Amino acid sequence: MNEAAELDLQGLVRRYGSTVAVARMDLAVAKGELVALLGPSGCGKTTTLRMVAGFVDPSEGRILLRGRDITRVPAHKRDMGMVFQSYALFPHLSVADNIAFGLHRRGVAKAEVAQRVARMVALLKLDGLEARLPRQLSGGQQQRVAVGRALVINPAVVLLDEPFSNLDALLREGTRIELRRLQTELGLTTLFVTHDQAEAMAISDRIAVMNQGRLEQLGTPREVYERPATRFVAGFIGRANLFEAKPGAGGGLVSEDGIPLDAAGGAATYVLRPERVTLVAEPADGANAVSGTVEVLSFLGNGVQAVLRLPGGRALLVEGAAALADRFRPGAAATARWTPADLTAIPQV
Ligand SMILES: Nc1ncnc2c1ncn2[C@@H]1O[C@H](COP(=O)(O)OP(=O)(O)OP(=O)(O)O)[C@@H](O)[C@H]1O
Numbered sequence: 001m002n003e004a005a006e007l008d009l010q011g012l013v014r015r016y017g018s019t020v021a022v023a024r025m026d027l028a029v030a031k032g033e034l035v036a037l038l039g040p041s042g043c044g045k046t047t048t049l050r051m052v053a054g055f056v057d058p059s060e061g062r063i064l065l066r067g068r069d070i071t072r073v074p075a076h077k078r079d080m081g082m083v084f085q086s087y088a089l090f091p092h093l094s095v096a097d098n099i100a101f102g103l104h105r106r107g108v109a110k111a112e113v114a115q116r117v118a119r120m121v122a123l124l125k126l127d128g129l130e131a132r133l134p135r136q137l138s139g140g141q142q143q144r145v146a147v148g149r150a151l152v153i154n155p156a157v158v159l160l161d162e163p164f165s166n167l168d169a170l171l172r173e174g175t176r177i178e179l180r181r182l183q184t185e186l187g188l189t190t191l192f193v194t195h196d197q198a199e200a201m202a203i204s205d206r207i208a209v210m211n212q213g214r215l216e217q218l219g220t221p222r223e224v225y226e227r228p229a230t231r232f233v234a235g236f237i238g239r240a241n242l243f244e245a246k247p248g249a250g251g252g253l254v255s256e257d258g259i260p261l262d263a264a265g266g267a268a269t270y271v272l273r274p275e276r277v278t279l280v281a282e283p284a285d286g287a288n289a290v291s292g293t294v295e296v297l298s299f300l301g302n303g304v305q306a307v308l309r310l311p312g313g314r315a316l317l318v319e320g321a322a323a324l325a326d327r328f329r330p331g332a333a334a335t336a337r338w339t340p341a342d343l344t345a346i347p348q349v
């Protein structure tokens, strides 16, 4: 289907009895590209990854690696490095030997093994832990050993299933930047599973947003954020105010809860991102303006998130600079405003 793709998933389906774990996946990954599989728990991310790795047989569809059909090739002959969701280290091997495992199996010379292991240890900040056994490590340290073990063999494809789920926020951010740097430097074609949308945005060339076993949208982080293809994507990636715009009595558009809207298009579902909303104290008339009561003000460090409760019941999300908290108090009346350019139509609902 896609000639240039390094890894090409074509119509992959996996059923377990009457359960459909993956309803249909078509995904072409270019050489050196990092694609995140992002979606809620149970949407089929791990099942997809395990089909690519060769641990689960697809019920339908094909997997191509550099144009070669590998659907029936056994896992150990696929040239893939994988980190499982439960990172499964060899319990009787030290950190260094766990990382070196795949290199020994491939007959790499001793001196080169030592050098490549040392590089992984340094990159993944495991210095000083080389001689320890997995049970002597924290969960986060074990995860980093698993990542090192997968990357050190320089595989054709790297498959990572929530590799940083046990790391604290700071270490997680640092480690994913390191992973991204290493992945780019080595040109590793990578599938990265996460249910953390911020992590997917930070690390990916493209994001495959999955829902109930299907691919909802495939695009760059900016594309899926700024031009979500479905309601689900709009709500899952970042925060969103959604409006069902229909023609109103006066000729313009009006939302399902009676807010007059002025948008570039016609009747559609529109997404309005919280950071595009301006909050003012003075009342305003006309379209793209609505008054309500400030209900919650949350300080986020780099800004403030506010909830404006509207008379119709809607909780409108607003994000702005920290100064917002100086201008408004919970219980205060306020008006939210935005421009037609801030309303993005969602192509399909
Ligand atoms: N071996 C199995 N037998 C039966 N059902 C399964 C099996 N493996 C997975 N499933 C089901 O398939 C669906 C997809 O599971 P999968 O593990 O791929 O989800 P996931 O997206 O990785 O979720 P999470 O984020 O929680 O890890 C789920 O409903 C799950 O219960």
Ligand SMILES: [Mg+2]
Pocket: 045, 046, 047, 085
């Ligand atoms: Mg999973």
